[in-house]
Amino acid sequence: MIKVKKDFDNVPVILKSPNRKEAFGKNIYDGNFNYGKDLYKVGSVQKRLKTIYNLKCAYCEKKLLDTPKHIEHYRPKDIYYWLAYSWDNLLLSCGSCNSFKGTNFEILNNRVIWTDETFENIHNLGDKYDELEEPMIINPEKENILDKIGFNKKGFIFTNDKRIQYTIDTCELNREPLCKLREEIMGDFIETMEGHYEFYILKKDISGFIPTVQQFLKNYKIENKFYAFRYFIVNNIELFFDNGKLADVVKIIFLRLNRETL
Numbered sequence: 001m002i003k004v005k006k007d008f009d010n011v012p013v014i015l016k017s018p019n020r021k022e023a024f025g026k027n028i029y030d031g032n033f034n035y036g037k038d039l040y041k042v043g044s045v046q047k048r049l050k051t052i053y054n055l056k057c058a059y060c061e062k063k064l065l066d067t068p069k070h071i072e073h074y075r076p077k078d079i080y081y082w083l084a085y086s087w088d089n090l091l092l093s094c095g096s097c098n099s100f101k102g103t104n105f106e107i108l109n110n111r112v113i114w115t116d117e118t119f120e121n122i123h124n125l126g127d128k129y130d131e132l133e134e135p136m137i138i139n140p141e142k143e144n145i146l147d148k149i150g151f152n153k154k155g156f157i158f159t160n161d162k163r164i165q166y167t168i169d170t171c172e173l174n175r176e177p178l179c180k181l182r183e184e185i186m187g188d189f190i191e192t193m194e195g196h197y198e199f200y201i202l203k204k205d206i207s208g209f210i211p212t213v214q215q216f217l218k219n220y221k222i223e224n225k226f227y228a229f230r231y232f233i234v235n236n237i238e239l240f241f242d243n244g245k246l247a248d249v250v251k252i253i254f255l256r257l258n259r260e261t262l
């Protein structure tokens with residue numbers, strides 16, 4: 001999960017259309033999400049979300065190239081039926097995160113209910129509701145958790161934060177296929193660096209390490225998959241090496257080259 005920039009005031013026009021207003025009214029009458037079930041899944045909304053999320057899942061950061069792209073509701077539409085077309089409630093996700101999350105939405109306070117919200121004012125209720133309910137699940141559009149999560153070389157995520165842990169568990173962000181994909185980011189990086197170590201010790205020359213680190217940093221971009229994992233690696237590279245001396249020298253090279261590429 002990484003924080004994305006979304007313009008909450010620039011609501012896609014289609015979300016304000018008359019047929020959505022009609023479905024909204026019927027759902028309010030029923031007190032349930034019974035009508036207009038597909039009206040949030042439209043191309044123009046998906047297009048906007050694809051740009052905002054760099055075509056990545058809001059929760060797991062997998063790239064959604066050849067896989068189905070789901071428009072996910074931060075507050076589940078089956079509970080918060082009046083937020084089905086709410087712009088600040090719509091996220092982009094992969095099918096797995098979407099289905100694991102399902103209707104799970106634990107909160108620490110009382111759950112809000114529909115009172116008198118009109119169709120016109122559903123798009124920016126998130127902040128007010130967050131304050132009232134204190135949701136457990138992280139909202140990637142509002143929270144930056146980069147410095148509160150860590151990873152091991154197997155791509156496993158860990159945290160001391162209860163809400164982040166809840167999000168990891170709810171969306172199953174440590175599921176095996178995801179850990180495997182993250183693990184590939186490290187690839188043979190550690191092994192290659194260890195291979196250069198002998199030359200470094202012998203010649204006191206760090207040049208052997210440079211291309212491997214440069215290659216790694218070339219892919220260290222927010223639009224690439226698993227940026228949170230790459231961020232942790234770049235800032236904590238020493239943790240990935242058992243050899244303390246090698247860890248120290250790799251850390252220095254990372255710091256120097258990363259500063260140069262900024």
Ligand SMILES: [Zn+2]
Nearest residue numbers: 057060094097
């Ligand atoms: Zn996902």
